[in-house]
Amino acid sequence: xxxxxxxxxxxxxxxxxxxxxxxxxxxxxxxxxxxxxxxxxxxxxxxxxxxxxxxxxxxxxxxxxxxxxxxxxxxxxxxxxxxxxxxxxxxxxxxxxxxxxxxxxxxxxxxxxxxxxxxxxxxxxxxxxxxxxxxxxxxxxxxxxxxxxxxxxxxxxxxxxxxxxxxxxxxxxxxxxxxxxxxxxxxxxxxxxxxxxxxxxxxxxxxxxxxxxxxxxxxxxxxxxxxxxxxxxxxxxxxxxxxxxxxxxxx
Amino acid sequence: xxxxxxxxxxxxxxxxxxxxxxxxxxxxxxxxxxxxxxxxxxxxxxxxxxxxxxxxxxxxxxxxxxxxxxxxxxxxxxxxxxxxxxxxxxxxxxxxxxxxxxxxxxxxxxxxxxxxxxxxxxxxxxxxxxxxxxxxxxxxxxxxxxxxxxxxxxxxxxxxxxxxxxxxxxxxxxxxxxxxxxxxxxxxxxxxxxxxxxxxxxxxxxxxxxxxxxxxxxxxxxxxxxxxxxxxxxxxxxxxxxxxxxxxxxxxxxxxxxxxxxxxxxxxxxxxxxxxxxxxxxxxxxxxxxxxxxxxxxxxxxxxxxxxxxxxxxxxxxxxxxxxxxxxxxxxxxxxxxxxxxxxxxxxxxxxxxxxxxxxxxxxxxxxxxxxxxxxxxxxxxxxxxxxxxxxxxxxxxxxxxxxxxxxxxxxxxxxxxxxxxxxxx
Ligand SMILES: Nc1ncnc2c1ncn2[C@@H]1O[C@H](COP(=O)(O)OP(=O)(O)OP(=O)(O)O)[C@@H](O)[C@H]1O
Ligand SMILES: [Mg+2]
Numbered sequence: 001x002x003x004x005x006x007x008x009x010x011x012x013x014x015x016x017x018x019x020x021x022x023x024x025x026x027x028x029x030x031x032x033x034x035x036x037x038x039x040x041x042x043x044x045x046x047x048x049x050x051x052x053x054x055x056x057x058x059x060x061x062x063x064x065x066x067x068x069x070x071x072x073x074x075x076x077x078x079x080x081x082x083x084x085x086x087x088x089x090x091x092x093x094x095x096x097x098x099x100x101x102x103x104x105x106x107x108x109x110x111x112x113x114x115x116x117x118x119x120x121x122x123x124x125x126x127x128x129x130x131x132x133x134x135x136x137x138x139x140x141x142x143x144x145x146x147x148x149x150x151x152x153x154x155x156x157x158x159x160x161x162x163x164x165x166x167x168x169x170x171x172x173x174x175x176x177x178x179x180x181x182x183x184x185x186x187x188x189x190x191x192x193x194x195x196x197x198x199x200x201x202x203x204x205x206x207x208x209x210x211x212x213x214x215x216x217x218x219x220x221x222x223x224x225x226x227x228x229x230x231x232x233x234x235x236x237x238x239x240x241x242x243x244x245x246x247x248x249x250x251x
Numbered sequence: 252x253x254x255x256x257x258x259x260x261x262x263x264x265x266x267x268x269x270x271x272x273x274x275x276x277x278x279x280x281x282x283x284x285x286x287x288x289x290x291x292x293x294x295x296x297x298x299x300x301x302x303x304x305x306x307x308x309x310x311x312x313x314x315x316x317x318x319x320x321x322x323x324x325x326x327x328x329x330x331x332x333x334x335x336x337x338x339x340x341x342x343x344x345x346x347x348x349x350x351x352x353x354x355x356x357x358x359x360x361x362x363x364x365x366x367x368x369x370x371x372x373x374x375x376x377x378x379x380x381x382x383x384x385x386x387x388x389x390x391x392x393x394x395x396x397x398x399x400x401x402x403x404x405x406x407x408x409x410x411x412x413x414x415x416x417x418x419x420x421x422x423x424x425x426x427x428x429x430x431x432x433x434x435x436x437x438x439x440x441x442x443x444x445x446x447x448x449x450x451x452x453x454x455x456x457x458x459x460x461x462x463x464x465x466x467x468x469x470x471x472x473x474x475x476x477x478x479x480x481x482x483x484x485x486x487x488x489x490x491x492x493x494x495x496x497x498x499x500x501x502x503x504x505x506x507x508x509x510x511x512x513x514x515x516x517x518x519x520x521x522x523x524x525x526x527x528x529x530x531x532x533x534x535x536x537x538x539x540x541x542x543x544x545x546x547x548x549x550x551x552x553x554x555x556x557x558x559x560x561x562x563x564x565x566x567x568x569x570x571x572x573x574x575x576x577x578x579x580x581x582x583x584x585x586x587x588x589x590x591x592x593x594x595x596x597x598x599x600x601x602x603x604x605x606x607x608x609x610x611x612x613x614x615x616x617x618x619x620x621x622x623x624x625x626x627x628x629x630x631x632x633x634x635x636x637x638x639x640x641x642x643x644x645x646x647x648x649x650x651x652x653x654x655x656x657x658x659x660x661x662x663x664x665x666x667x668x669x670x671x672x673x674x675x676x677x
Contacts, residue, residue, distance in 0.1 A: 050632050053624065078634035090629040094647025103643065104633035111634065143647075160633060 001199040002026040002049075002168050007060035009041075009048050009224075018044045020224035021060065026168070026199040033202045033210055035238050036221035042203045043087055045221075046172045050084040051077050064168055078104075079111035081167030085157035085174045087203075092144040097156070100144050101126060105163055129162045133189055150177030158189040169193065170201045175209035187212030207239035220246055258292035264312035265293055269398045275365035280377035284396035287381070291390040300387055303567040303599045304509055304538040308453070309391060309483045314425050315453035317479035317506075324671055327447045327473050328664055333416040334358075336403060340421065340451050341428020343401050347418075355409025356442065361402040361431060371461075372404040375433045379459040379487035383513040387542065392485040392511070395457040399431030406435050407442040407466070419448035421477055426451035432458045436466035436494070443658070444468065449475025449505065454482040464491040464518055470498040471661050473668060474505060481507035492518030492547070499656045501665050502529035502537055503672050509538040516543070516550040516578075526555040526655035528665070530672050531564035538567035539587070545578040545611075554585040557652040559645055560596035571603040574611050583613035590648045591621055592641075642673045 002025065009019035018041050026032045034042055048055050049062060051074035062069045064080055072080065092100070106116040117125075130140060133155045145153050154174050161169055171190070175183055190200070190213050202213060210218075210232065218234040219226045222243065227250045228234065238246070254262070266288070271281055294306035308315065336358070337347035343360055351358040364372040377396040383389060405415060417432070428451035436442060440463075450456070462468055474482065482505065488496050502508050514523045529537045543552045558566035568587035589598035600617040622644050630640035646669060653669075656662040 052628050052632075073637070074628060074631035075634050075636050075640075078632055084632055086629070090625050092626050092629065092644070092647065094650040095630075095643050100630070100633070100635075100643070103639065104630075104635055107636060107639065108634035164633065 001028040002062070002064055002201070004062045005060050007045075007048070007062060008058045009044060009055050010058055012054050012056045018055075018224055019048070022224070022226055024219065024226055026201055028199055029196040030216045031194070031200040031202060031213060032217045032219060033204060033215040033235060034219045034221050035204060035235060037243050040221045041224045042221055043172055046084050046170045046201075046203065049077075049170060050074060050082055075107065076111070078164070078166070079108045083161050083164055083166030083169050085154070085161060085169070085171040087172040087176070089145050089153040089157050091146045093146050095144050097142055097144050098126065098140045101160060101163055104160070108164060126163060130159055132192075133159050133162075133185055135159055151179060151182045154178055155182065155186060158186050162189060162193065165193070167197065168199045168201070170203070172203045173205065174202075175204055175206060183209060184212060207235050210235050222247055222250075254292040255295075258295045261295065261310060262288065262292045265310050268312050271398055272362070272400050274362055276373050277361065277365065277376050281397045283381070284377055284393045287384060287393040288390055288397060291384075291388045291393065293390050293394065300540070300569070303569070303601075304507075304536065308481050308507060309455070309509065315427050315481065316425055317421070317452035317477055317481070318424060319421060320449070320477040322476060327668060328416060328445055328661075331414070331416075331660065331664070333414045333445060334411075335416050335418055337418045337420065338401065338430060338450070340423050340426035341401060341419075341430050341454070343403075353411045353413070353415070355407065355411040355440070356415065357406040357408070358415070359404045361399070361404055361433070364404050369404060369406070371406060371435045372433055375435060375459055375461055376431070379461065379489055380457060380485070382515070383485075383487045389485060389511060389513070391455055391483045392457050392487070395429050395431055395455050395485070399429040399457065402431040402433070404433050405442075405444070406437075407440040408437045410441045414443035414445050416445040416447075419446065419450035419454070419475065421449040421451055421475065421480065424452060427453045429455045431456070434458065434460045434468065436460070436462045436468050438463040439465045441467040442469070444470045445661075446470070446472040447475065449477040449480045450482065452480055454480065454484070456482070456484045458486045460486065460488040460496070462488065462490050462494040462496055465493050466491065467495040468497070469657065470496075471656055471658075471665070472499070473501040473665065474503070474508060476504050478504050478506060480505050483509045485511045485513065487513045488523065489515045489517055490521040490523055493520045494518060495521070496523045497655065497657065498525045499652070499665070500527040501668060502527070502531070503668060504531060504535055506534055507536050509540065511540045512542070514541070514543045514552065516545050516547050516552065519548045519550065521547065521550045523551070524553040524555075524655055526652045528557050528649045528652040528669065529566065530559040530669065531561070531566070533562045533564060535560075535564040536567070537565070539570070541570040543572050543583065545572070545574045545581045545583065547578060549580040550578070551582040552584070553655075554587070555652045555655055556587040557649045558589040558598060559592065559649065560589055560598060561592040563595040565596070566598045568598075568600040568602070568617065570601075570615070571605065572613055572615070574606040574608050574613065576607040578608045579610040581608060581611040581613065583611070585615035586651075587617045588648070589619045590645060591619060642670070645673060646670070
């Protein structure tokens with residue numbers, strides 16, 4: 001599904017290399033987790049995949065179902081099936097959450113040549129999905145993420161994901177800032193979307209999230225590369241011993 | 252004191268093109284206003300109050316010229332039940348207007364207030380304008396009082412069931428129009444006044460509004476889209492105790508617009524909100540000049556002005572809150588912001604506070620910025636196109652001003668207009 005080969009990325013404005021040859025393949029139906037020390041390039045990878053400005057790919061490739069992602073505009077990537085749940089969801093004063101969601105859903109449907117969702121159908125779907133994430137009607141009416149608590153913002157990201165039904169879901173530290181109950185809700189939201197045709201890339205620092213969302217594969221990223229790949233036990237090792245041993249071993 | 256020669260010459264040249272209407276009982280007010288014009292002279296480039304806006308075309312003795320603009324957009328407020336009063340190039344059209352009959356309000360043309368002996372009108376014409384000449388001079392308003400050829404006197408005694416809609420059509424490419432309206436809202440009465448249309452090639456308009464204790468006036472205005480038209484407008488509003496004045500203006504294009512609001516809160520617990528949203532392109536120049544005087548206890552004033560500027564357009568905001576001695580518990584708020592869609596456009600702001608009371612809460616802020624890249628990326632990452640995302644963020648920027656309109660039907664009509672502009676321009 002998602003294939004990243006030898007991806008090198010530097011900042012556009014500075015001579016700073018952040019990704020130094022990332023190789024990673026996420027198969028449809030699988031959940032891959034990425035762990036790694038602060039500043040190792042995890043968020044950068046997620047931004048580059050979703051098309052944020054400010055980065056320059058100097059080498060390598062990234063494709064979704066064989067299509068070159070790096071050539072596409074962010075909205076084209078979204079329509080192709082990429083979704084990023086942001087580490088820091090953005091507040092947008094003046095734009096209603098509901099309006100935003102509906103515009104996004106219909107823009108993607110239109111881009112794929114599908115009919116727009118009627119207002120009534122949309123409303124029904126949003127309400128049901130919001131309810132299961134314990135997002136109340138008031139939050140749907142408010143401006144996007146404005147005045148939301150940290151946990152509410154993260155749940156709002158998962159609501160968007162549920163509405164957009166992307167093929168490739170990238171979750172950047174969606175667990176940070178969540179209380180224990182909210183983490184369960186979010187994990188349930190993610191598990192509800194697990195499907196043979198859908199891939200997940202879950203960036204996290206903690207084993208806790210992975211208790212709820214069982215990964216198939218765990219990668220360790222350090223200094224702009226994937227330095228180790230293994231099964232769920234790798235996450236436990238990190239939880240218990242930190243990164244020192246793993247980093248020593250690969251160096 | 253003698254005027255500078257340039258100003259003297261320009262003023263004389265302009266006056267030579269004008270004839271004072273022979274309007275019975277307003278004659279004295281008009282003569283007084285003319286005397287004020289002669290004393291002040293018309294605005295010039297060196298005047299501090301005109302530092303950011305060149306008054307040249309607004310005062311020139313030459314005949315103005317502005318091409319007519321034909322739009323295929325549906326008429327603004329078209330489906331709304333309202334009492335229509337139509338002016339074509341600044342001249343009342345009985346044919347196009349509705350009957351001026353509506354329960355709770357009396358409407359007359361200014362030229363009829365004398366023969367009908369309408370006392371309140373005779374006592375208001377030119378009065379608030381004259382009061383508004385200090386501490387800052389507004390010669391174009393005095394010029395209007397002296398020479399306005401038409402206008403209506405609206406006396407609100409109850410709560411009319413529908414808005415009164417002043418419609419200003421532009422029909423001649425060389426029209427040079429002056430309108431002067433006066434409005435008196437009696438105690439406990441409430442009215443909505445709408446204004447829309449480009450009016451004329453050059454338009455000078457003045458409204459004097461006197462709101463008695465407990466009266467309420469809502470005002471929603473949309474200035475017409477004709478690109479080459481220029482306009483100078485003044486609204487002088489005096490508020491009595493517990494009265495309410497809420498005014499919103501949308502300006503979409505027009506090469507030069509100067510909108511002045513002069514507001515005096517003279518009764519305790521009064522509320523005045525003025526807001527404006529403007530979107531402009533190219534040689535568009537838009538100036539909001541507001542002067543709010545708090546002269547009573549526990550009054551609230553709010554100024555919310557938002558400008559979207561593109562392709563070298565210019566936006567100006569001069570806003571002042573004056574809190575007089577004794578005007579305790581004043582709550583004054585002022586914000587002016589611009590969204591610059593490119594590097595060529597500019598926003599010039601001069602916010603001012605002058606406070607002579609100690610127990611007041613006043614705040615003001617002014618900012619200028621571009622579209623927020625992070626927000627833009629966030630929207631695009633969800634599949635929204637750059638164009639739609641930019642439009643959403645632009646409307647969101649204007650929302651704080653548009654939200655000042657209380658009536659949802661009216662605010663929707665305004666949002667539609669803005670969406671129209673965005674779809675044509677971004
Ligand atoms: N726009 C930028 N300007 C300057 N430095 C940047 C920029 N973007 C990323 N970096 C740098 O690149 C490195 C990788 O950052 P990134 O955010 O991808 O790390 P991360 O692995 O997500 O870390 P964390 O676990 O703390 O979220 C860091 O050193 C960061 O400071
Ligand atoms: Mg990160």
